[in-house]
Amino acid sequence: MDLIDPELQRYCEEHSVPESQLLKKLSRDTMANVMMPRMLSGHIQGRILSMISRMIKPKLILEIGTYTGYSAICLAEGLQQEGKLITIDINEELENKVKTYFKEAGLTEKIDYRIGLAADIIPGLPGPFDLVFIDADKQNNPIYFDLVIDKVPVGGFIMVDNVLWSGKVVQPNPDKDTRNVLAFNDKVHHDPRVENILLPVRDGISLMQKVRD
Numbered sequence: 001m002d003l004i005d006p007e008l009q010r011y012c013e014e015h016s017v018p019e020s021q022l023l024k025k026l027s028r029d030t031m032a033n034v035m036m037p038r039m040l041s042g043h044i045q046g047r048i049l050s051m052i053s054r055m056i057k058p059k060l061i062l063e064i065g066t067y068t069g070y071s072a073i074c075l076a077e078g079l080q081q082e083g084k085l086i087t088i089d090i091n092e093e094l095e096n097k098v099k100t101y102f103k104e105a106g107l108t109e110k111i112d113y114r115i116g117l118a119a120d121i122i123p124g125l126p127g128p129f130d131l132v133f134i135d136a137d138k139q140n141n142p143i144y145f146d147l148v149i150d151k152v153p154v155g156g157f158i159m160v161d162n163v164l165w166s167g168k169v170v171q172p173n174p175d176k177d178t179r180n181v182l183a184f185n186d187k188v189h190h191d192p193r194v195e196n197i198l199l200p201v202r203d204g205i206s207l208m209q210k211v212r213d
Contacts, residue, residue, distance in 0.1 A: 003167055012044055019043050023070060026101050030068045039067050045202045046074040053078025056157060058130035063087040064118045064144050065136035069098040073105050075133060086112040088121050119143055127151030135161035138177065141184040149193060152210050164204025
């Protein structure tokens with residue numbers, strides 16, 4: 001379901017910083033040739049990710065869930081000159097496509113793209129991560145959060161996508177997937193280590209800042 005009227009969405013896009021030509025190309029390619037294109041961050045969310053990253057000026061970013069690379073390119077726009085972004089995805093079928101777009105964006109040296117299970121890879125990453133973006137399989141969001149929270153310093157940020165789950169979080173008789181999203185939202189909301197804001201952007205973004213260990 002659309003969480004915002006399509007005409008309002010169009011108006012917001014027309015009055016926001018436009019996508020780069022590369023991101024437009026990546027978006028069209030994803031929509032035409034990749035399964036489940038709804039997973040793409042898209043124009044407005046991409047510009048929000050970019051702006052938040054540019055505000056934080058992170059030295060090290062962790063992204064869980066690369067998909068076709070759109071959000072990684074947006075997040076990388078705010079990296080410090082010597083900064084790095086590590087992005088993890090399980091879908092090796094998209095690897096060549098993603099690497100091609102990272103190369104075209106001039107980000108091959110800044111993005112460490114890894115294929116595999118995030119739950120296996122994250123424990124071996126040293127951090128600290130100034131910014132973490134979680135946009136993978138929703139049932140494992142609690143696991144990802146628990147794995148990264150100690151690798152984020154006080155003052156660092158965590159963002160989690162799809163926390164409104166197409167609006168199902170406020171509908172009666174939630175299904176299993178929706179209950180997982182509801183449980184995760186409650187988990188972070190009551191975690192004293194973070195302050196959180198649930199942003200009604202696209203499918204919902206939970207924005208958290210770590211305030212204590």
